[in-house]
Amino acid sequence: MLSRLFGYFGCDVAVDLGTANTLIGVVGEGIVLDEPSVVAIDRASGRILSGGCAVGHLARQMMGRAPESIDVVRPLAEGVVTDYRQCEAMLRYFLRKARRRVLAPRPRVLVTVPGRATPVEKRAVFNSTHRAGAGAVLAIDQALAAAIGAGLPVAEPVASMVCDVGGGTTEVAVFSMGDAVAARSVRAGGDAMDQAVVDYLLRHYSLRIGLAAAEALRIDLGSAHPLPQERAHEIRGIDRVGGLPRRATITSEEVRQALAEPLEAILDAVKSTLDGCGPELAADLVDQGIVLCGGVALLPGLDRYLAEQTGLPVRVAQSPQTTVVQGALVCLEHLDRWRPAVASSDEDVH
Ligand SMILES: Nc1ncnc2c1ncn2[C@@H]1O[C@H](COP(=O)(O)OP(=O)(O)OP(=O)(O)O)[C@@H](O)[C@H]1O
Ligand SMILES: [Mg+2]
Incomplete structure (x- = not known):
């Protein structure tokens, strides 16, 4: 009876809890929320600013610009939750915003977790999502979610390779x-x-610039x-020695040079994953290639760089x-089909 009610109200919610952005999808409706994973808090009271609304886009605008009395925090780093309290507050706000039907029961929430997360970190995601208003957490x-979302034939006896490069983690x-x-x-x-x-x-x-300016x-x-x-742009920053604001012109070649090390880390992850495949599956990938997301x-x-370095289509x-x-x-x-790949909070988390 309860599950029929669940189905009837369509209260199944998917959450991509990302280091940079949180996306929420509702079964039957599609993606209903896409906001930065950021919260702005009043340091003295520990409360979220703007009557609890300084979350997501609004909080993101405050990053690097807030006075001392305000903490603008990202509750996740490198793909895992680092600030549980704020993660829970952020999720509660997002889930409420995503659920338009006021009378709908607490939703069943499927949340994505990076492969590197430890059992303790996974447990923390379950608990935060539960306390944020989920009826059941999966x-x-x-x-795997990325591969399925990219439409790869993951269930078939053929190799499918995915490379998800997000804000904090590469999967x-x-x-x-x-x-x-x-x-x-x-x-x-x-x-x-x-x-x-x-x-x-x-x-x-x-020249000292902030992380938000570096991202831009x-x-x-x-x-x-x-x-x-190749192009060039003028940027503004603070002189490290004199401490005064000044300008400099940076070229796209220089930015590429600056990115060499993180790009190599992504390439190493791709190469070592390929090393872990047997010869038949590796051979499949010559045709199937790699999907980037x-x-x-x-x-x-990025696609050309990885294609040249691995020899595979990307x-x-x-x-x-x-x-x-x-x-x-x-x-x-x-869910009946994907149940073996899904962990629920009342099962052991490995
Ligand atoms: N047009 C673009 N070119 C390059 N990078 C971009 C572009 N648009 C967004 N990004 C970068 O994508 C990153 C965010 O990606 P995404 O939303 O997939 O991360 P996430 O899912 O929140 O993080 P993670 O999966 O690592 O926990 C940010 O670092 C952002 O700078
Ligand atoms: Mg992500």
Whole structure:
């Protein structure tokens, strides 16, 4: 009876709890929320600003610009929850916003977790999601959700390879017959790239810029492979020695140089995942290739860089930033089929 009610109200919700962005999908409705994973709190009271509404887009605008009395926090780092209290508050706000029907029962929530997460970290995600208002919590591996969302034939006896490069983590996996054959989950992604840009400017220009400015510069000028037309931009920062604001002109070649190390970390994760595949599956990948997703898949030339370095075809998923939540939605819609890949909070989490 209860499950019939559940089905009737369509209260199944998929959450891609990302380091940079949280996406929520509702079965039967599609993606209903896509907001930065950011919360702004009043330091003295510990309360969320703007009457509990300084979450997501609103909080993101305050990053790097808030006075001392305000903490603008990202409750996740490198793919895992680092601030449980704020993660719970953020999820509660997002789930409420995503559920339009006031009378709907507490939803069943399928949340994605990176392959690297420890049992303790997975438990923390379950608990935060529960306390944030979920009736039941299920979890699925982020890379599997990505592969399903990209439409790869993961259940078939053929190799499917996915590489999800997000803000905090890069998830690489090869699937065959519904299971991961080889997988790597590394702390590399957009955040590490932004830090690399900050470090580069400090080293080569004695110029200090914030992480948000570094991200804007990386999105604007960044690339992983030479561009058909290299460009340059003027940026503003603070002189490390004099402490005064000044300008500098940075080229796209320089930004690419700054990204060399994080790009290599992504490539290493791809190569070592390939090393973990047997010869038959590796041979499949010569035809099937690698599908790239996550926000950093939009970095110009990342597909070409990985293709040249691995010798495999690489393509970017159709909508790389929504691939994971789309995959989680597919799992919820066909839970009977994907049940073995889904962990629930009342089962042991491995
Ligand atoms: N056009 C673009 N070019 C390059 N990078 C981009 C672009 N748009 C977004 N990004 C980057 O994508 C990253 C966010 O990607 P995504 O939303 O997939 O991460 P996430 O899922 O929140 O993080 P994770 O999966 O690592 O926990 C950010 O670092 C952002 O700078
Ligand atoms: Mg992600």
